[in-house]
Amino acid sequence: MQVGDDSPTTPMDDARPSRNLRKSGRTQDARSTSVSSPAERTKREELPSPALTSPRITRKRLASVVEVVDGEDSVENDSPIDAPPSATSTGSLDFAGHVCLCQPEPKIPRPRNAFILYRQHHQQAIIARNPGLNNPEISKIIGEQWKAEIGEQKKVWQDLAQEEKVRHHEQYPDYRYQPRRMGKPGSSPLNPSGQHTTVEKYRCPRCGGRSIKTPTSPFLDSLGTPTLPPTLPPPNISEGLTPTTRYLPVMSNLSLESPVRRRGHGPSNLSNIQVTSAMRDDTAMYSPLTPNKKRRFDYGPPPSGNGRRPDVPYYPQYARRDSLPPIQVRYSPPNSAGIPHPRTPRESRRSSVIELAPPPQSASPKTVEEILGAFPYPNKIKLLGRIIPPYKEHGLENPASLKNRGAIIAVEGDELAPVKELSEWLYDYLTKQKEYSPRIAEPPKAPEESNKDVSFEDYLDLIKEWHGKSKEMINYITTPATAQSEDAIMSDKGFDKETGERKDSATPPDSPDSPDPATTTKPVIILPTFQLQASVAYASRIPIQDAYSATDHWQWMATLWRGTVGPDLTIYVKTYDAKEGYAGAKPDMDEAVRCLTVFKEKEGKFVDADLRRVGFEVNEWIQGMGAAKSA
């Protein structure tokens, strides 16, 4: 395949769709579809490639469509000659001038096995510790590490792999692993099912042989019908949308044959179909067509991702431990020192980076609260994450503190009770780990229920208060745990965790294997609700007096937290009604957004396995932070 050229830095490559295969028609979260897309786009955004972000994306997108088309299938190209390879993996000169409207199916990758997941997960940490190491070396190290891993840990990964397998199977019931045997001609991995080849050469099984002659628009779906209303594409495609966001509508119900991942250019075909941002969905992503594999995201659980079960692509999306994408939220220009500078209502219409507007089909809520409630929480969290990033230590002035750098974990959610419950569970869990000194902190005060009109001053007071607390929190998480004392901000009251153990100040516990206890426990602050809850609560209660939309109103309010420290990780408790279709949804870690979603049925309890998973994820997360830091 294209050598060097397609190296990771290639813009084209970066831009490659990372959409999941069968996205079309699937709505993992009815409401989040349009919005969510930006949410995970992060992944790509985070790519350091300036090429990606700089130029007008609108143009870029279009251009890339053309490029792609040109390069491989030329659905749009007039030159029939280069049309073929994609449509059928076999030749297709006969097709001169005709192009099957169906998107060739992308190759369906095998589910990842436990080790691959494990490797993926640890890769960044290893690189952090050993900069410059090449992948084979990394593989060796991780292989060793894997072998050294205790059974219990391995089990976790095996379970994860098993989950992935199941999900894979659910999503691609017809999938069958068909490795290419070297000797056998015709057994192209690109065409596992064998269909779409010779016999079917002229007749695509999907569209019944429909083909057209050099179509003029790329916006066609598998049936040749326009996928986009003429109105959509250009403008909206907004900036945060790398061509990556293209995805292939086709995938839904086809047999998975002939992926056609030809050598040559990576992009290949599937890209000629464009999708409106509203159609995009963020949960899915990964691009099978990528020539050189781009990350598919770490171990990924969420069978149900953020959405309902069946709709979710089986791949979770997130880039492990990568650095976060640059902020692109466009308000608060550099020069606006004081009050943040929200987007104007009008601007928000086309905003792109993080789309907050609720999808059109949502049942037109009325109150600000309802509107905000209708926003997909990942988007809110993502936005908050950009406004209020986690603490980032700069200097190496104090390596010790770096090493001991703890974490701030926000537990957010629709309902307070489960949020508290999970917070306390986490507290217990971390306590038991012996490596942490967790504390449950008092969250930002919610506006008084009784107080009809919450004033803006109230909110500003709160913000001010938290600017102070913010410093204390930073101080807390950067101070070796054993040196901590009962700390001012950490008034655990309210969430009395005192079910017995007063872990902390008496911490210098029996540390069996640690010569220096002070360096072995990491301070962790758990906030049962934090900025998300506070910003939404206040935005809902402070009346909008001007032209701001509810979302802009919230964004503006959220921006006021700027300058305070944000959580390193947000755990979002998604409570659902039994009939909502989330049943069985597993915790979903979205690394790009730094959010772990935990599902809980409204009337039910947290599932033990889910809790374990939360513990595992948090543990991994904190460790990963450390690893990345100490690099």
Added chain:
DNA sequence: TAGAATGAAAA
């Protein structure tokens, strides 16, 4: 495009 690890699945 090999390579480096482990493991699942197919031949």
Added chain:
DNA sequence: TTTTCATTCTA
């Protein structure tokens, strides 16, 4: 049992 491929990305 052997082979392929799942991931990652540099040389």
